[in-house]
Amino acid sequence: MKTCDMVLVGVGGQGIVTLGDLLARAACAADVPIAFVPTKGMAQRGGFVKVEVRLGRAGGGARIQEGRADVIVGMERSEVLKGVRFLRPGAHAVLYDHVWEPTGVMLGVDAYPARDRVLAELSDRAGRVVVLDPERRPRLGGQPAAANIFTLGALSGCAPVREALDPRMIESVVVQRWPKATETNLAAFHAGLQMGREAPDHGFSQFARKAPS
Amino acid sequence: MTGRIMTGNEAVARGALRAGVKVATGYPGTPSTGCIAHLLTLDLPKRHVEWSTNEKVAFEIASGAAWAGHRALCTMKMSGVNVAYDALISIAYSGTNGGLVIYVADDPGVSAGMPEQDSRGFALMSYLPMLEPATPAEAYELVQRAFDVSEVTGAPVFLRTTTAIALGHAEVDAESPRAPAEIEPILEKDITRYTKAGSKICKDQHQASIDRLVRSGEYVQSMGLNRLTLASSEGGTGIVCVGAVNAYLPEALERVSMDAISLLEVRTTVPFPWDETQRLLEHCEQILVLEELEAHAERAVSVAAQQSGFSGAIIGKMNGPLSPIGEVGVTEILAGLNAAGLVLPQGSSESVSQSNAEGVAILPAKRPITVCAGCPHRGTYLAVDAAIQRAGFTKDDVMVTGDIGCTILGMNPPFDLLWNEVSMGSSISLAQGYVHAGVRTPVIATMGDSTFFHGGIPGLVNAIQHQVPMTLVVMDNGWTCMTGMQVNPGTHDGFQGGGRRVDLEAVIRGLGPDHMHVVDPFDLEATTDAVHLGLQSDGVTVVLAQRECAIQSSRRKVRVGTTTIDAEACILCKRCLNVTGCPALQIRESESGSPSMHIDFSQCTGCGLCASFCPTGAITHTVASKESS
Ligand code: SF4
Ligand code: SF4
Numbered sequence: 001m002k003t004c005d006m007v008l009v010g011v012g013g014q015g016i017v018t019l020g021d022l023l024a025r026a027a028c029a030a031d032v033p034i035a036f037v038p039t040k041g042m043a044q045r046g047g048f049v050k051v052e053v054r055l056g057r058a059g060g061g062a063r064i065q066e067g068r069a070d071v072i073v074g075m076e077r078s079e080v081l082k083g084v085r086f087l088r089p090g091a092h093a094v095l096y097d098h099v100w101e102p103t104g105v106m107l108g109v110d111a112y113p114a115r116d117r118v119l120a121e122l123s124d125r126a127g128r129v130v131v132l133d134p135e136r137r138p139r140l141g142g143q144p145a146a147a148n149i150f151t152l153g154a155l156s157g158c159a160p161v162r163e164a165l166d167p168r169m170i171e172s173v174v175v176q177r178w179p180k181a182t183e184t185n186l187a188a189f190h191a192g193l194q195m196g197r198e199a200p201d202h203g204f205s206q207f208a209r210k211a212p213s
Numbered sequence: 214m215t216g217r218i219m220t221g222n223e224a225v226a227r228g229a230l231r232a233g234v235k236v237a238t239g240y241p242g243t244p245s246t247g248c249i250a251h252l253l254t255l256d257l258p259k260r261h262v263e264w265s266t267n268e269k270v271a272f273e274i275a276s277g278a279a280w281a282g283h284r285a286l287c288t289m290k291m292s293g294v295n296v297a298y299d300a301l302i303s304i305a306y307s308g309t310n311g312g313l314v315i316y317v318a319d320d321p322g323v324s325a326g327m328p329e330q331d332s333r334g335f336a337l338m339s340y341l342p343m344l345e346p347a348t349p350a351e352a353y354e355l356v357q358r359a360f361d362v363s364e365v366t367g368a369p370v371f372l373r374t375t376t377a378i379a380l381g382h383a384e385v386d387a388e389s390p391r392a393p394a395e396i397e398p399i400l401e402k403d404i405t406r407y408t409k410a411g412s413k414i415c416k417d418q419h420q421a422s423i424d425r426l427v428r429s430g431e432y433v434q435s436m437g438l439n440r441l442t443l444a445s446s447e448g449g450t451g452i453v454c455v456g457a458v459n460a461y462l463p464e465a466l467e468r469v470s471m472d473a474i475s476l477l478e479v480r481t482t483v484p485f486p487w488d489e490t491q492r493l494l495e496h497c498e499q500i501l502v503l504e505e506l507e508a509h510a511e512r513a514v515s516v517a518a519q520q521s522g523f524s525g526a527i528i529g530k531m532n533g534p535l536s537p538i539g540e541v542g543v544t545e546i547l548a549g550l551n552a553a554g555l556v557l558p559q560g561s562s563e564s565v566s567q568s569n570a571e572g573v574a575i576l577p578a579k580r581p582i583t584v585c586a587g588c589p590h591r592g593t594y595l596a597v598d599a600a601i602q603r604a605g606f607t608k609d610d611v612m613v614t615g616d617i618g619c620t621i622l623g624m625n626p627p628f629d630l631l632w633n634e635v636s637m638g639s640s641i642s643l644a645q646g647y648v649h650a651g652v653r654t655p656v657i658a659t660m661g662d663s664t665f666f667h668g669g670i671p672g673l674v675n676a677i678q679h680q681v682p683m684t685l686v687v688m689d690n691g692w693t694c695m696t697g698m699q700v701n702p703g704t705h706d707g708f709q710g711g712g713r714r715v716d717l718e719a720v721i722r723g724l725g726p727d728h729m730h731v732v733d734p735f736d737l738e739a740t741t742d743a744v745h746l747g748l749q750s751d752g753v754t755v756v757l758a759q760r761e762c763a764i765q766s767s768r769r770k771v772r773v774g775t776t777t778i779d780a781e782a783c784i785l786c787k788r789c790l791n792v793t794g795c796p797a798l799q800i801r802e803s804e805s806g807s808p809s810m811h812i813d814f815s816q817c818t819g820c821g822l823c824a825s826f827c828p829t830g831a832i833t834h835t836v837a838s839k840e841s842s
Pocket of ligand 1: 586587588776793795796797798812816817818819820821822823824
């Protein structure tokens with residue numbers, strides 16, 4: 001059985017712990033051993049959140065060693081930097097390129113890292129980088145689809161993940177979880193999945209905003 | 214697969230149900246909260262589950278039930294054991310009838326604040342067995358074994374997890390619950406056992422608790438909880454691997470080349486597996502001890518080595534290279550294996566991985582945690598600050614002691630108001646010490662409602678009795694929030710599940726402070742006036758700021774009011790954001806294309822605080838016509 005270790009980081013309120021839960025349900029349904037552990041601040045929104053997910057290791061602990069993750073996912077441009085130390089050489093990095101400015105940044109007292117420097121850092125340290133523009137989320141009824149499901153799609157499309165756990169299993173738990181939002185969630189999942197798969201095996205791919213048609 | 218994905222906390226809850234637990238009590242505390250929280254989601258006839266006022270109360274309730282012959286569980290975070298311990302050691306000396314299990318979750322690596330303490334020290338001091346699972350599945354098994362050990366030996370038994378197990382999710386094969394035993398409660402009158410009346414009784418009980426630990430050691434050995442695997446040839450390294458670390462050892466061992474490794478997997482540092490350790494020492498040349506936090510197992514191995522004349526090296530924390538700080542994962546295990554002279558395979562990727570692990574060249578943005586949008590504490594912090602200024606001081610002149618829970622977030626920007634955080638209820642007693650030390654400026658203590666019930670009352674009684682001039686601000690939002698909104702004694706009747714709300718205001722008035730003001734923290738004027746009056750007054754002033762937690766009232770769709778911003782009128786001075794730091798305030802582009810302040814209506818509760826600080830009147834606030842309380 002293939003193993004896959006992933007570290008998901010972002011900000012409380014982005015639905016990252018839910019992704020751990022969905023992956024766990026999918027793994028369980030697919031008979032793939034799984035352990036995951038969320039690390040988050042307190043009850044408040046807006047703090048750092050990290051979820052470590054391990055596929056294919058029976059009976060092991062949920063913590064992933066630094067420098068050993070197969071995939072990291074960041075759902076916020078600055079927070080993704082906190083996942084970088086987990087990357088093993090050649091690993092995949094997925095960035096949902098959303099900016100959630102802390103108050104200190106909005107007030108001009110704290111710095112926010114420049115986009116090109118964040119992307120350079122990812123390119124330098126990961127074998128494959130997939131950058132998702134939030135604007136590329138499908139829109140149904142005028143509303144953009146859920147960012148975390150879109151990101152989950154891209155994650156599921158990365159080779160180490162799809163080799164350890166069939167994306168169709170993940171898709172079906174998404175459908176089961178929100179029966180009333182099947183259409184938009186499937187659209188989000190598939191759009192992400194396609195980007196996660198399509199990106200070349202090495203190097204940097206950016207799924208930027210579509211040119212206005 | 215037949216199992217279900219669940220957290221370690223839930224596994225403990227389900228294991229306890231499987232063991233026929235009758236009474237389960239606890240006080241919320243990360244990372245242990247999920248156990249009682251899970252039990253409270255279930256319909257459990259003939260059992261009693263509750264959040265108690267504090268950990269000591271929780272433990273005493275569980276003990277009463279266990280003395281009466283039933284199986285009882287009590288849960289807490291490691292800091293809670295400090296609170297419960299007064300009762301705990303006394304009951305440890307008396308022993309128990311029904312199985313009594315104390316579930317404690319330690320937090321190595323400190324995910325949630327508070328001292329990084331190792332609860333195994335408590336087990337050593339009270340001669341209580343402590344079972345240490347490595348995974349949620351083991352937690353499910355071992356909580357059941359803990360009840361067995363407790364009933365067979367008469368000792369209360371600890372079950373200890375750590376954060377990664379308690380909050381970690383993994384597959385557990387949980388069987389259906391077993392009903393509590395149908396027994397008549399035991400009413401045994403025996404002062405030699407159930408009191409501490411006199412030297413002989415206490416010394417006999419001391420001896421009895423030592424004897425119980427010896428019996429526990431024999432029973433644990435008969436169950437094979439501590440597994441010894443000796444290498445086929447003599448010599449080599451013996452690894453003593455304790456509790457949580459066992460989940461990571463196989464992964465680390467995959468990555469080294471080794472021969473002649475013998476392994477003792479320890480699941481009870483107390484009682485220590487002396488026999489297994491002696492056999493390991495006889496077999497091996499050197500010993501590596503892998504354990505999280507303090508060197509308790511390593512010290513025991515050293516004692517065993519001294520007794521048996523073992524002269525090889527014992528590698529661990531006492532002489533380096535491992536540290537008592539933080540979690541122990543694969544990195545730390547490899548460091549230990551390295552110190553034991555085991556070689557990493559040629560061309561391993563360890564060194565390359567290392568360069569990533571050393572960190573990135575650019576820093577992420579600072580993200581200090583603040584109170585939620587619409588949090589009533591925001592009003593209280595702003596009012597305390599305003600009152601300090603009105604009295605002619607700055608917040609750097611005035612000691613404002615802090616306490617545990619969401620209220621401590623007043624230490625962070627933009628409030629920067631609180632100076633310290635010690636333990637539940639400490640703020641009010643610490644403040645008295647500052648007054649007696651002769652601090653010339655006024656002294657203020659702050660505390661939440663759950664904290665006040667938990668440990669604040671004795672401190673306030675003391676302040677009133679000794680007539681200490683000070684102001685106590687109790688921030689009553691009706692829930693125990695930092696741990697995820699649990700019910701506390703002051704929560705609305707409708708959530709008390711058959712219990713009854715205790716009126717916090719009546720409790721405080723009953724203690725008889727010299728002055729008392731009850732205010733709405735969203736009424737900045739009235740709250741500032743009340744605190745300011747306290748700063749001017751002799752004796753003890755209590756300001757009770759009452760307003761429900763924003764998250765809880767939003768869940769019930771209760772709105773405080775409606776707040777809107779006129780983008781045209783906003784001059785982007787950022788004063789609203791600067792003063793309140795409300796996460797619902799965001800700078801975005803307006804339709805006209807220029808940036809201005811916006812309100813994120815998915816977060817805003819319409820508390821109106823920001824409106825009071827806008828110089829141009831761009832923010833309008835209307836109070837909801839009919840508020841529910
Ligand atoms: S009214 Fe202002 S301070 Fe209150 S929640 Fe809304 S944006 Fe935040
Ligand atoms: S205080 Fe008023 S004018 Fe200043 S940024 Fe806020 S809304 Fe705009």
